[in-house]
Amino acid sequence: MRTAKTSRLLAEQRRRKIIDLIEQRGQVTVRDLVERFSISAVTARGDLDALSSNGTAVRSHGGAVRRLEANQDYPLRLKETLHHVEKVRIGRAAAELVQSNETIILDSGTTTAEVARHLKIRKLQSITVITNALNVASELMDARGISVIMIGGLLRPVSGSFVGPQAETMLKELHADRLFLAVDGFDLEIGPSTPDVFEAQLNGLMMRISKEVNVVADFSKLGRRSVSRIGPLESIHRLITDSGAPAEFTEDLRKSGIEVITA
Numbered sequence: 001m002r003t004a005k006t007s008r009l010l011a012e013q014r015r016r017k018i019i020d021l022i023e024q025r026g027q028v029t030v031r032d033l034v035e036r037f038s039i040s041a042v043t044a045r046g047d048l049d050a051l052s053s054n055g056t057a058v059r060s061h062g063g064a065v066r067r068l069e070a071n072q073d074y075p076l077r078l079k080e081t082l083h084h085v086e087k088v089r090i091g092r093a094a095a096e097l098v099q100s101n102e103t104i105i106l107d108s109g110t111t112t113a114e115v116a117r118h119l120k121i122r123k124l125q126s127i128t129v130i131t132n133a134l135n136v137a138s139e140l141m142d143a144r145g146i147s148v149i150m151i152g153g154l155l156r157p158v159s160g161s162f163v164g165p166q167a168e169t170m171l172k173e174l175h176a177d178r179l180f181l182a183v184d185g186f187d188l189e190i191g192p193s194t195p196d197v198f199e200a201q202l203n204g205l206m207m208r209i210s211k212e213v214n215v216v217a218d219f220s221k222l223g224r225r226s227v228s229r230i231g232p233l234e235s236i237h238r239l240i241t242d243s244g245a246p247a248e249f250t251e252d253l254r255k256s257g258i259e260v261i262t263a
Contacts (some may be wrong), residue, residue: 086242089263108133108161109182163198179210184222191233193201200228219244
């Protein structure tokens, strides 16, 4: 008969092998684990949840991926699978702030794409959305009551966004009531950051032409630093995040005068 101690040791051995698989492939699915280790889907999900909770891997829709580094750029297809539930809640909370007749900026990212989706649901009137993101523009192209201004420039395939001098020149001629800024890192000392320097420069300009700056970021981005600083912490008015956000981090933000909405 298998004892509890034996079962625990077997689980630990299996999880070490799962870690090796994730390091080799970059990601695994629940189906992969079921077939490879002859375990149930419930057991496979439990293993991935355990690896996620100790920071060894990041849970994605249907599986897990290698722990992401703040300084590295990752494709949108991968980012879309990460913390999806949290991003949906953040997107809904952000969209609730927008009022009819406003001009807003949505920068590139999977969280801002959720803001766009929820804007469509609200059915506001006379909204203008400025964006440099193909996924955001695609989401809003058939939305009634929403006009889209697409910023052109140098296309970054990894993010599906336009950056560079041409994008900055066009953006300088515009202004907005609100910016919703998706970031790869948000630190209490340097503020928001992202891996790409051109993206950071354009995002910084977005901050300067907006009356209100909202950072939209799930808990995994908080307390992290990426290589390119976007703008000063003092220029941010609000963080919209999820319930997984560290309490100490959000409290320190509130003490510095930044509103925090937890979706």
